[in-house]
C-alpha cells in the first residue's frame with residue numbers, strides 16, 4: 274500500500290483545484306471525468322449540498338486518476354465523515370477549532386490574517402488556503418505574508434479566475450489556486466462536459482513561474 278499523499282503533494286499535482294458545488298449526483302462522475310480529462314486531477318467537492326458526501330464516495334471510487342477531496346469542512350466531524358467515504362484531503366474556509374495537521378485526509382485550512390496564520394502555524398499547519406483571496410488583499414497580501422511567514426505556502430481561493438490566476442501563480446509562496454470558474458453552473462446543468470474539459474485544459478496549462 275502506498276502512503277497517503279500529503280497536502281503539499283496534492284497541491285503540486287496541478288496549478289488549479291476546481292471547487293465544485295454539485296447539486297445532482299448524476300453530474301458527479303461525468304463532471305469529474307471531464308476535469309481529469311482536461312488535466313485537473315485534484316477535485317474539491319464542497320459539503321454544501323445534500324448529495325456532496327455521496328458524490329465524493331462515487332467520484333473517489335469511479336474516476337481513474339482523480340484525487341477527490343472535501344471542501345467547506347468546518348468541523349472535525351465533517352473531516353472524519355469525508356475521510357470515511359474516501360476523501361483524500363479536506364479544505365476549510367477557516368481554521369477549524371481543535372483540528373491539527375495530523376489525522377485522516379490532510380486538511381488545508383483557510384486564513385485571511387496574520388493572526389490566523391500564527392494560530393495555524395501553532396497547530397502544525399504550513400499549507401493554507403487564502404480565503405476569500407480577492408477580498409483579503411489578494412496578490413498584495415500574499416507578497417506581504419512572504420517575509421514574516423517564510424514557512425507558509427498558499428492556495429488562494431475566492432474570486433480567482435482564468436484572468437488573475439497567473440498573477441497568483443507567479444508568487445513564490447503560491448503552490449496552486451482554487452476556483453469554481455472551470456465548472457460553470459450552466460455548463461454542469463446542461464451536461465456540457467466538452468466545455469468543461471476545455472476550461473480545465475486551459476487551467477492546467479497555467480504554469481507556476
Ligand code: 3PG
Pocket residue numbers: 292404430431432433451452453454
Ligand atoms: C468557494 O469556497 O466557493 C471558493 O472560494 C470558490 O470561490 P469562487 O467561486 O470565487 O472561485
